């Protein structure tokens with residue numbers, strides 16, 4: 001085995017039972033309880049090697065946080081320039097709701113036009129480093145496009161399983177990037193089951209979100225960037241469009257790491273998970289006071305990224321929403337479309353329906369007195385409306 005270059009990653013630990021796992025071989029779920037694994041770092045060592053101030057001179061991509069990412073420092077990442085997205089003041093939309101401090105983190109400006117690039121850049125870099133050659137993923141759409149791009153960049157095979165009614169842009173993008181695409185009559189959960197059934201025989205490494213430990217590491221950089229862009233003072237409220245929940249879970253992990261590093265204090269934003277009326281398992285579980293979510297029946301919404309009827313990280317999301325004194329809200333598709341058409345002219349952003357759902361949810365939060373006019377509020381626009389043309393011209 002080749003020697004491992006300098007790295008602050010120490011081990012993986014199970015988010016449910018705490019069992020320790022080695023990071024130096026390919027890993028999926030906990031071998032004891034089949035729950036997600038998290039990466040652990042020598043944060044004292046990171047703190048000695050890196051200061052907040054030193055970040056300012058580094059490249060504008062998520063790799064500027066290199067010491068808190070899992071890839072050994074002397075390895076070249078598989079990169080297309082992901083991360084470093086702008087945090088934009090949504091002054092006009094905010095004013096229409098009486099909110100002076102509304103901000104949008106515009107993740108449509110990533111490679112392949114969505115925040116899925118963050119997770120895939122880090123996960124594909126690690127999978128390649130640890131010797132995987134064939135990568136497989138079930139996807140609602142955007143994660144497929146991102147995997148196709150990063151696998152191509154890495155010189156690895158991508159096997160992508162999508163529901164047949166995934167937006168056409170995602171399907172065409174994956175094919176044109178050279179991925180093997182299989183369309184499934186069903187939902188993302190059916191795509192995942194197909195991969196699980198075939199992966200051993202085919203020699204695929206399963207990159208399903210939270211079923212390997214490093215997509216969440218890429219997504220956590222949303223939290224690092226946000227803190228840095230807000231001068232190390234986290235906002236009061238975050239709205240995040242939630243499917244598998246990897247971004248929400250990743251940001252929360254980043255906040256804890258940054259507090260341990262002494263980069264931020266103990267204050268946390270109130271985290272709100274936004275889902276579609278037609279697929280709202282987390283909203284239902286939150287309202288029921290449950291610690292995990294029941295599979296949502298007959299899931300449907302044009303916000304394909306939110307069409308996730310069952311998420312393996314449900315218990316982590318629900319814990320974060322409650323610990324942060326946040327919540328969970330559902331928005332119907334018509335309202336998402338209407339809101340897209342309002343955000344565009346006001347802010348110059350053609351947001352994905354998932355992003356629009358968060359803008360729409362603000363109205364509900366405002367009306368119920370859940371947010372104050374001077375709160376610092378951040379919305380994640382996780383993708384681009386360009387990938388969802390069917391929603392506008394069926």
Ligand SMILES: Cc1ncc(COP(=O)(O)O)c(C=O)c1O
Pocket residue numbers: 114116140141142143209241242243244245246247248304305306352354355382383384
């Ligand atoms: C545009 C968009 N927003 C949000 C999501 C949900 O992301 P997460 O799995 O991090 O909850 C997805 C997932 O496919 C997506 O494509």
Ligand SMILES: [Zn+2]
Pocket residue numbers: 014015016017018019030031032033034035
């Ligand atoms: Zn476990």
